[in-house]
Amino acid sequence: MENNQLQSLATQTRRDILRMVHAVNSGHPGGSMGCSDFFVLLYHEILQLKEGFSMDGVNEDVFFLSNGHISPVWYSVLARRGFFPLEELKTFRKLDTRLQGHPTTHEGLPGIRVASGSLGQGLSVGIGSALTKKLNGDKHLVYTLHGDGELQEGQIWEAVMFAAHYKVDNLIATVDFNGQQIDGGLEDVMSLGDLAGKWKSFGWLVLEMNGHDFDDMRSILEEAKMLTGQGKPIVILMTTDMGHGVDFMSGTHEWHGKAPNDDQLEVALGQLEETLGDY
Numbered sequence: 001m002e003n004n005q006l007q008s009l010a011t012q013t014r015r016d017i018l019r020m021v022h023a024v025n026s027g028h029p030g031g032s033m034g035c036s037d038f039f040v041l042l043y044h045e046i047l048q049l050k051e052g053f054s055m056d057g058v059n060e061d062v063f064f065l066s067n068g069h070i071s072p073v074w075y076s077v078l079a080r081r082g083f084f085p086l087e088e089l090k091t092f093r094k095l096d097t098r099l100q101g102h103p104t105t106h107e108g109l110p111g112i113r114v115a116s117g118s119l120g121q122g123l124s125v126g127i128g129s130a131l132t133k134k135l136n137g138d139k140h141l142v143y144t145l146h147g148d149g150e151l152q153e154g155q156i157w158e159a160v161m162f163a164a165h166y167k168v169d170n171l172i173a174t175v176d177f178n179g180q181q182i183d184g185g186l187e188d189v190m191s192l193g194d195l196a197g198k199w200k201s202f203g204w205l206v207l208e209m210n211g212h213d214f215d216d217m218r219s220i221l222e223e224a225k226m227l228t229g230q231g232k233p234i235v236i237l238m239t240t241d242m243g244h245g246v247d248f249m250s251g252t253h254e255w256h257g258k259a260p261n262d263d264q265l266e267v268a269l270g271q272l273e274e275t276l277g278d279y
Contacts, residue, residue, distance in 0.1 A: 006041060010037045011272050012274065013036045013039070013040060014246075016076035016079075016080075016278070018260060020076070021092075022259050022262075023092065025259045027101060028070055029259065030256045030257075031067065031178065033244050034240040035211065037212050037244075039073050039074065039077040040077060042063065042143070047060075057129070064113065064114055064122050064126050068102040068115075069102060071100070071117075075089060078110070084111070103116050119149075123146065123160070126171055127163050130168050131168060133170055134168075144171070145175075148195075149181030157202070161202060164232065171228075173235045175236070175237050176238055177239050177240065181253060181256065182257060183253070184253050206235055207227075207234065208236065208238075209237075212244060245272055248268075249268065
């Protein structure tokens with residue numbers, strides 16, 4: 001897909017995110033907007049998917065969202081990729097909806113294989129899925145996404161040790177490194193120090209990419225795929241801008257979990273051109 005087409009999808013995704021959280025005055029727009037470019041590229045170019053959705057994910061790539069609070073971006077991209085009707089985005093966070101604030105499975109929403117949002121657990125889930133693929137002779141890959149603040153969870157580092165020890169080399173984890181978390185800047189709450197050095201010291205292959213540059217993301221994700229099967233798990237540290245695309249939301253933790261009011265929504269949508277039609 002051409003970069004201008006990907007950009008149009010990402011811009012429309014950001015409009016979807018803002019409209020979803022505004023409609024119910026609830027949700028997490030900042031990280032969702034920061035990851036829109038990544039999700040669009042992942043689902044329209046990178047993942048090798050079968051027609052139709054199956055929970056087992058056999059003979060296709062699978063993706064797990066560990067930082068499940070950024071569900072708005074995932075729902076938008078899944079809907080616009082054809083997993084479920086676009087109109088269903090209108091039900092986000094409403095009673096009895098399949099589009100819960102954090103992804104869940106009992107409603108049977110296509111694209112979702114595990115409930116997530118309890119931070120720290122997604123890497124363990126991804127490792128289990130990757131080992132299952134190895135045992136079944138399935139050559140497809142497992143992808144996970146994590147927040148940088150999530151790396152303050154101890155379970156993450158247990159999983160990091162496990163994956164390296166057991167050579168889980170069909171796994172590509174990505175960290176959304178935006179430097180913000182719910183209570184403030186990452187450096188103020190709890191610094192991660194030399195993050196690349198930490199992962200390397202645990203035995204992982206480490207790559208870095210710009211989460212708002214489609215060429216860079218494409219290149220790094222393809223490099224990551226080529227590095228699989230060599231005995232080491234892979235992590236990509238992806239630099240993003242929380243609230244990307246709207247000037248007053250950009251780069252601040254204040255929009256981690258706050259919905260725009262009517263006036264703010266109007267201003268924000270004015271900065272994001274409607275490209276594919278609102279739901």
